[in-house]
Amino acid sequence: MTYPLNRWYVAGFDWEVTDAPLGRTFLDRPVVLFRDATGRVAALEDRCCHRALPLSCGRVEDGALRCGYHGLLFAADGQCIDVPGQARIPGKARVAPYPVAVVDQVIWIWMAQETGGQPDREPPRVPAHADPRYRFRGGAFHYQAPYQLIHDNLLDLSHVGYVHTKTIGGNARVHMEAPTNVAADGEHVRVVRRMMASTPPATYTAAWPFEGAIDRWQEIDFHVSHLQIFTGAVDAGAEPIDNPDRGGFHMRGFHGVTPETATTSHYFWTMAASSHPDGPDNLETVYRQTADTFEEDRVIIEAQWRNMQRFGQPPMVDIHVDAGANRARRVIALLKENDVENNRESAVQ
Ligand code: FES
Ligand SMILES: [Fe+2]
Structure with a gap:
């Protein structure tokens, strides 16, 4: 592999x-x-x-x-x-x-590609871990599934309304119909989704005193070894949600996806959230509900992988929600081709 x-x-x-x-x-x-x-x-x-x-x-x-x-x-x-x-x-x-x-x-x-190879750049930062507006907790999950199935899941949050009905779900149709923008820049893929005037899901109402409907965003930044996903919401119509300094409830997820083997993976995650000054202390609530949410993903992805093994790999059908995940798969396919090419060149030299 x-x-x-x-x-x-x-x-x-x-x-x-x-x-x-x-x-x-x-x-x-x-x-x-x-x-x-x-x-x-x-x-x-x-x-x-x-x-x-x-x-x-x-x-x-x-x-x-x-x-x-x-x-x-x-x-x-x-x-x-x-x-x-x-x-x-x-x-x-x-x-x-x-x-x-x-x-x-x-x-x-x-x-490294070569034994003893040394880093040529600094490791990535996780700004939410050092941001005084947030507190975070996280966990280390082990997956009986290949790492790219976890990428697929995180890049396609349309599943949230079907898989996470007890926590961050909400109205499934609103999730599926959310306007989605996918942009790629080198090895970086960004997926942005907006769900205006939608019903707040359970985790949001438990963590923040929303008045009613919410304007909600999901901003996914994919890098080959990790993703950072900024989700959150403001009271519907309260302020524009394309402002980088927007207020409201923030959840900033960090997702380190490290292949263990070709068919098993490590999933290292944290969730950093803001607390409302007049609201409850939400650290434990957000952590618990996020852990439950990611456990739901694990169940789905491991079942998906077991079925892929049972059926072999007949062709799959793409739908509109797959654009971000497909883009990330192209990034990785290209990197692997380049590595094979580099190996071939160093073998010839
Ligand atoms: S000291 Fe003998 S195996 Fe390590
Ligand atoms: Fe999920």
Whole structure:
């Protein structure tokens, strides 16, 4: 399986790496995450160079990782620094490190085309995580489905009125008929939808004191390794909703979609929301309802994938809601073609 390489992918959230090693596979490559002596997150190939036990089966000792089989100790850069009972450390006793960076509480890992490849850009920012208007919480879901089915789902929010009737749904027909604009710029795809004078769904009324009907927006920014989705609403007619500084209730979702294997995925999400000064404290409500919402997506997408396996891949029919998802699929197909091309060139040289 090939994936778009030479880019930052989400490896998890800062709060997930505690004092124990955390083993996860990204893009078919097993990785162990742990904290070094200064508290920084480090990532190594999850295979001891002695007899191949996953290092994630071991333990962290003063910022180094002790293998759980015969006790070799590895520093954050992958160098073996202790072989119990043996003074000499073999020169080849090291495991490959991965570049990692923690920004806005997101752990990013650089997945390079070449072994040892280094990042050529800064990791993406998640502005909502650092914005004093918002508070956020999130979670890490595991999917028994390929990562692009998650992209499809997030780029096509027309499903909201059918799948999420208990939380962020609302009137299904209004969602399906919402004017939708799709724009693409290089690897970035943007989908904007508006639902004017619509009925507020359950999550919105629980989190914000709307007076009645609402003018609602969904603005989806797709990047290859993650999406940021800005949704929200104002009281119908209260103010224009194309103003970047608009008021009202804001939900800013972050969605890190990292392939685990060709057929399984990590989904790292957060939801940041605004609270009305006279309204209830909505952090827990928004978190709970968002977690329930994304669990509904997981059920749908895993069922979809099981059925795709049962039926094979007969042709599928496109409808109007697919424009954004299809555009993102073209971005990834092109990147994979380019990677194959680059590989071919480096093999020839
Ligand atoms: S397998 Fe790790 S020390 Fe032997
Ligand atoms: Fe959904």
